[in-house]
Amino acid sequence: MEPIIQMKGIEKHFGSVIALAGVTVDFYPGECHCLLGDNGAGKSTFIKTMSGVHKPTHGEIMFEGKPMQFDDPRDSIAAGIATVYQDLAMIPLMSVSRNFFMGNEPIKKIAGLRFFDHEHANEVTMREMRNMGINLRGPDQAVGTLSGGERQTVAIARAVHFGAKVLILDEPTSALGVRQTANVLATVDKVRKQGISVVFITHNVRHAMAVGDRFTVLNRGKTYGTAMKGEISPEELQDMMAGGQELATLEGSLGGTV
Amino acid sequence: MTDTSSTDERVKEMSGLRRAMIRPELGGMVGVVAVFTFFLLFAFDSGMFNMQGVMNWTTVSAQFMIIAVGACLLMIAGEFDLSVGSMIGFAGMMIAIFGVVLGWPMWIAILITFAICIAFGALNGYIVVKTGLPSFIVTLATLFILRGFTIFIPQTVESKTIIGGIREAAEGDWLAPLFGGKVGGPIFQWLGDNGWISTFTRGNLEGQPVIDGIPMLIIWAIALVIFGHIVLTRTRFGNWIFAAGGDAQAARYAGVPVDAVKIKMFMFTAFCATVFAVCQVMEFGSAGADRGLLKEFEAIIAVVIGGALLTGGYGSVIGAALGALIFGVVQQGLFFANVESSLFRVFLGVILLLAVILNTYIRRLITGER
Ligand SMILES: Nc1ncnc2c1ncn2[C@@H]1O[C@H](COP(=O)(O)OP(=O)(O)OP(=O)(O)O)[C@@H](O)[C@H]1O
Ligand SMILES: [Mg+2]
Numbered sequence: 001m002e003p004i005i006q007m008k009g010i011e012k013h014f015g016s017v018i019a020l021a022g023v024t025v026d027f028y029p030g031e032c033h034c035l036l037g038d039n040g041a042g043k044s045t046f047i048k049t050m051s052g053v054h055k056p057t058h059g060e061i062m063f064e065g066k067p068m069q070f071d072d073p074r075d076s077i078a079a080g081i082a083t084v085y086q087d088l089a090m091i092p093l094m095s096v097s098r099n100f101f102m103g104n105e106p107i108k109k110i111a112g113l114r115f116f117d118h119e120h121a122n123e124v125t126m127r128e129m130r131n132m133g134i135n136l137r138g139p140d141q142a143v144g145t146l147s148g149g150e151r152q153t154v155a156i157a158r159a160v161h162f163g164a165k166v167l168i169l170d171e172p173t174s175a176l177g178v179r180q181t182a183n184v185l186a187t188v189d190k191v192r193k194q195g196i197s198v199v200f201i202t203h204n205v206r207h208a209m210a211v212g213d214r215f216t217v218l219n220r221g222k223t224y225g226t227a228m229k230g231e232i233s234p235e236e237l238q239d240m241m242a243g244g245q246e247l248a249t250l251e252g253s254l255g256g257t258v
Numbered sequence: 259m260t261d262t263s264s265t266d267e268r269v270k271e272m273s274g275l276r277r278a279m280i281r282p283e284l285g286g287m288v289g290v291v292a293v294f295t296f297f298l299l300f301a302f303d304s305g306m307f308n309m310q311g312v313m314n315w316t317t318v319s320a321q322f323m324i325i326a327v328g329a330c331l332l333m334i335a336g337e338f339d340l341s342v343g344s345m346i347g348f349a350g351m352m353i354a355i356f357g358v359v360l361g362w363p364m365w366i367a368i369l370i371t372f373a374i375c376i377a378f379g380a381l382n383g384y385i386v387v388k389t390g391l392p393s394f395i396v397t398l399a400t401l402f403i404l405r406g407f408t409i410f411i412p413q414t415v416e417s418k419t420i421i422g423g424i425r426e427a428a429e430g431d432w433l434a435p436l437f438g439g440k441v442g443g444p445i446f447q448w449l450g451d452n453g454w455i456s457t458f459t460r461g462n463l464e465g466q467p468v469i470d471g472i473p474m475l476i477i478w479a480i481a482l483v484i485f486g487h488i489v490l491t492r493t494r495f496g497n498w499i500f501a502a503g504g505d506a507q508a509a510r511y512a513g514v515p516v517d518a519v520k521i522k523m524f525m526f527t528a529f530c531a532t533v534f535a536v537c538q539v540m541e542f543g544s545a546g547a548d549r550g551l552l553k554e555f556e557a558i559i560a561v562v563i564g565g566a567l568l569t570g571g572y573g574s575v576i577g578a579a580l581g582a583l584i585f586g587v588v589q590q591g592l593f594f595a596n597v598e599s600s601l602f603r604v605f606l607g608v609i610l611l612l613a614v615i616l617n618t619y620i621r622r623l624i625t626g627e628r
Contacts, residue, residue, distance in 0.1 A: 053511060074513040089511035091504035093571045093624060094497075102501050103513030105494035115492045142624045 002065060004029045004165060004197045005050060010059035012045050019045040021221040022059070027166070032188055032198040034212035036241045041218040043201045044086050047168050050199070051083040052076040077103065082163030084155045086170040086201075092144030096136055097125040099143050100158050128157040133183045148175040156184055160191060167191055168199040173207060185211050205238050217241055282565030282573050285616050286580030289563060289609070293584050297591040306594040309455050309469050319586025320479035321534060322560050323579050327479075327486040328523075328530030329557035330578035334490070335523040336503030336570030337386060337393035341378075341400035342531045342557055346550025348404040349375050349535035351412060354421035354545035357428070365433035372532050378404065379528025383521030393524075401554070409547040425543035437478075437533070438540025440471025475537040479579075482530065486575040499523065503570030559606060560585055563613045567621055584609070 003026035012020040020042045027033050035043050048054045050061065052070030061068050063079060070076045073083075090099050101121045108117035122139035129136050132153045143151060152175050159167055169188070173181045188211045192198050202208050208215060215232065217224040217240045225240055232240075297306060305311045325342055332339055349371050356367035382400055386393045412419055428434035450457040450467030457467050490496040501509035502519045509516050534553075539545045563581035566573025589602050 051511075072513070072515075073511055074515065077513040083511070085511055087508075089505075089508035091501055091508055091571065093504045093567075093621075094500055098497055098500065102497060102509065105497050107494065114494065116494050116497060118492075144624060 001028055001030075003027055003062075004064060006060075006062040007046075007050065008060040008062070010046065010049055010056045010061070012042075012049060012054055013057045019221055020049070020056075023218065023221070023223050025216050025223065025226070027197045027199060028214075029165070029197045030192055030195045031213040032192045032200055032211045034208040034215045035199060035201045035218060036203070036208060036215060036237070037218035037224070038242065040220075042221040043218055044170055046218065047083065047170055047199060047201065048085075050076070050166075051081060051168060074103070077162065080164035081166040081168065082159040082161075083168040084152075084159045084170060084172050086174075088151055088155045090143045090151050090155060093142060095140045096129070096143055096146070096154055097121045097139035099154060100125045100128070100161075104162055124161070125157075128161055129154065132157050132187070133180055149177060149180055152176060153180060153184075156187070160187055163191070163196060166197045166199065170201045171203070172200075173202065173204070181207070203241070205234050205241070208237065209234050282620070283577040283580060284565065284620070285613055286564045286574075286577040286584070289584045289613075290580050290587075293587050293591070297587065297595070301591055301595040304594040304596070306591055311590075311594060313469050315586050315590035316476060317473055317586075318590050319583045320473075320476040321538075322556060322582035322585045323479040324475070324482055324534045324537075325530050325553055325557040326560040326564070326578040326582040327482045327575055328527035329554075330561040330564065330566055330573055330575050331486055331490060331499060332523040332527045333558070333561050333566050333568065334503045334570060334573045335499045335520050336506065337383075337520055337523065338397060338558065339379075339382065339524060339527045340394065340397040340554045341382065341404055342527060343550040343553035343555075344401045344404035344408065345375055345378065345528055345531040346535045346538070346553055347408040347545075347547060348378075349532045350539040350545035350549050351408045351421070351547065353536060353539050354424055355411060355415065358421055358423045359415055361427075364428040364431035368433050368437070368536055371536070372529070375528045375532040375535075376525045379525040380521055382528075383524030386524070387517040387520050397554075405547075412545075412547060419547035420544055422544040424539050424545065428540060434540060435474070437474055437536040439474050441474065441477060443471040446470055473537075473541070475541070478533055478537065479582075482533070483575055483579045490575055495519070500571055503572075505571070556585065559610050559613075562617065563609060565613075565617060565620070567617055568614070572621065572624070581613075 005027040007023060007025045007027075010020055010023045011018070023042070023046055025033070035046065037043055045054065049056045052073045052075050055071070061070075068079070070079075076083075091102070094102070097118070098121075106117040106120045106124075107114045108120070109115070125139045126136060134150055134153050143154065146154065152172060156169065156172050159169070167188075173184050176184060185207060188198050188200060192211070192213075198211075200208070200211065213229050214226065215229075215237060216226045217237075227237070306315065325346075329339065329342065352371040352374060353364075353367050356362045356370055357364045378400065382393070382397055385391070385396050389396070409419060412421055425438070428438065446455065446467045446469050449455045450465075455467050455469065458464050490499060498509070498514045498516075498519045501512070501514045502516045506516045531550075531553075535550065538549065560581035561573065561578045562568065563584060564574060564577025564579070566578065588605055592599060592602050592605075
């Protein structure tokens with residue numbers, strides 16, 4: 001199978017800070033690829049080079065076998081890559097449906113002029129949110145009035161709706177309740193089966209094991225290791241995520257609850 | 259909501275009042291009602307509400323509206339333009355230089371002036387988005403630069419700061435009437451002939467109605483308000499304006515071309531200022547170096563009265579138009595009521611303060627007290 005995105009030796013420097021020091025990962029269609037690693041390992045920076053937010057300092061990105069130049073998130077969205085950012089990218093003062101379609105507004109033509117199709121936008125927003133297990137008061141409710149988890153759900157629903165080929169989720173379940181988390185994991189499973197490539201960042205080993213086909217651990221801006229599902233046990237994965245340090249001592253003192 | 263079965267039972271239905279409260283236009287509507295009530299009660303006999311009086315404050319309000327529409331969209335996009343007043347003076351002076359001093363046809367003078375001013379707007383926008391500096395500072399610089407040129411150029415070429423003769427130069431021009439003309443003359447004549455509106459009873463205008471048409475200025479104001487309102491609420495670009503001002507970073511992540519949106523809004527503000535200036539020089543027949551002084555603040559105040567947040571991302575063109583109407587009615591109303599005109603400034607300060615406090619409260623309502 002051909003990878004849909006190949007990241008080759010990606011480096012990203014912010015002034016003197018080296019956030020990524022050469023990361024090479026391939027992403028395949030129909031697979032859920034979990035990116036794991038400690039805080040500050042470079043996961044968010046890495047996916048931002050895929051979604052066009054950051055330009056890599058060095059390295060090459062191949063999309064569907066061709067070198068790609070994403071100068072702007074607009075380009076990646078147009079290519080079918082949708083992203084849920086860790087900081088969500090929602091605008092509190094705007095309604096849920098305006099947020100949902102921000103940058104991808106549906107158009108209705110009246111007398112040859114192009115207008116925002118609010119009816120369609122409202123309908124889709126309500127439906128998609130209901131599918132994720134959230135009942136909104138209305139599509140015109142401002143995002144600022146939603147709870148943290150509800151906001152996260154809007155961001156996920158939006159990405160799922162627009163992610164035609166690749167869906168990038170940066171810690172999408174960090175604020176979610178049990179039921180909504182299960183919903184998100186089920187959604188990941190569903191879109192993966194539709195042949196979409198899912199990039200899933202999480203700190204939760206159980207969530208990763210539940211949906212991941214492949215696991216890549218980043219550590220201090222480098223690839224620490226990659227494993228396929230079935231090749232690795234949750235314990236091994238957990239140790240890798242902590243940068244190889246044995247969690248055993250800590251775990252012992254906490255009674256195995258970590 | 260149509261599907262009540264799926265509503266969350268924990269969500270209280272919003273009361274109608276609360277729902278009305280979170281419309282940006284609310285403050286403007288209340289203000290308009292209050293202002294009209296006041297003047298109808300206390301200045302009804304002053305001539306403010308006869309045909310000429312109405313035309314008088316409508317014209318003044320329309321002037322405010324023209325610049326308020328631009329300032330409104332720009333503020334919602336998260337930026338300010340303090341150079342609007344200087345731009346008005348500058349644009350008027352350019353018309354005079356090209357059309358009178360250089361003697362070019364008026365339509366060429368008008369088009370070139372528009373091009374120069376919109377280019378200055380684009381430059382404002384470009385500097386703001388590229389440097390990331392607050393637009394407050396960048397356009398403050400433009401305020402001084404443009405005003406300086408507006409005084410320097412006529413002094414150098416004509417040794418004076420007021421250049422007249424614009425109306426004569428515009429005689430017979432095809433484009434100038436679009437700004438300085440009047441429409442509906444025959445209708446008013448007909449109304450006058452039938453005695454429905456008053457006519458002059460002596461002098462060389464005898465028999466002509468006291469109002470001989472609606473100035474193009476008013477048509478421009480109405481057209482710009484409708485255009486601005488539709489763009490903001492009914493188009494994709496309007497969504498981008500809200501997004502750019504609400505959170506530029508989040509908007510960029512979602513694929514909104516934030517920089518382009520902001521630059522276009524600076525250009526539109528410059529366009530509105532130029533429309534104002536051209537209408538003004540056509541009416542006065544002259545351009546003066548001190549024209550447009552403080553207009554930027556009046557535009558911003560009208561927009562804030564209209565419910566827009568100074569921090570961007572929220573507001574309404576209709577609200578801004580109502581703010582401009584309040585402005586025009588109060589300014590002229592005090593004049594009709596023979597009140598010392600300096601009190602107008604006191605009124606402005608007070609109403610600005612009230613509007614900002616109300617807006618902050620409304621913002622908390624929308625974002626759920628967060
Ligand atoms: N815009 C930036 N400017 C400077 N340094 C940055 C920038 N963005 C990220 N960094 C740095 O790069 C490193 C990697 O950050 P990144 O956000 O990618 O980590 P992460 O793996 O997503 O962590 P977390 O699990 O906490 O989300 C950090 O040390 C961070 O301080
Ligand atoms: Mg991160």
